[in-house]
Amino acid sequence: MYVGGDTPIYITExxxxxxxxxxxxxxxxxxxxxxxxFHYNHLKFVRKAIQQGVNVKGYFTWTFMxxxxxxxxxxxxxxxxxxxxxxxxxxxxxxxxxxxxxxxRY
Numbered sequence: 001m002y003v004g005g006d007t008p009i010y011i012t013e014x015x016x017x018x019x020x021x022x023x024x025x026x027x028x029x030x031x032x033x034x035x036x037x038f039h040y041n042h043l044k045f046v047r048k049a050i051q052q053g054v055n056v057k058g059y060f061t062w063t064f065m066x067x068x069x070x071x072x073x074x075x076x077x078x079x080x081x082x083x084x085x086x087x088x089x090x091x092x093x094x095x096x097x098x099x100x101x102x103x104x105r106y
Contacts, residue, residue: 008057009049014042015062017076026091029082035095043102061099065090 016038039061050056065081068074074085080096083089 010058012060013062030093032093032095036098
């Protein structure tokens with residue numbers, strides 16, 4: 001799709017799930033390399049689009065922390081932050097650290 005001129009582009013709810021990981025141990029769930037690569041690959045092309053003059057105003061991940069999905073309930077985890085459902089304690093996944101460092105560089 002070609003968008004010309006100064007049309008602002010907002011990329012929203014961009015994310016991926018790493019399969020049904022609702023039952024794996026927290027330590028393992030925090031290592032979400034597939035999600036990191038997903039965002040890396042998408043942001044690489046967002047950066048290229050910006051360099052070519054596309055007016056990208058925002059990129060919003062899906063989602064900040066694990067949440068309830070209407071189709072699958074709490075089964076899948078999309079978040080950059082892991083939520084322990086028993087205690088509600090939050091743990092940053094490796095993808096959140098990668099995204100933080102990426103944003104600091106660019």
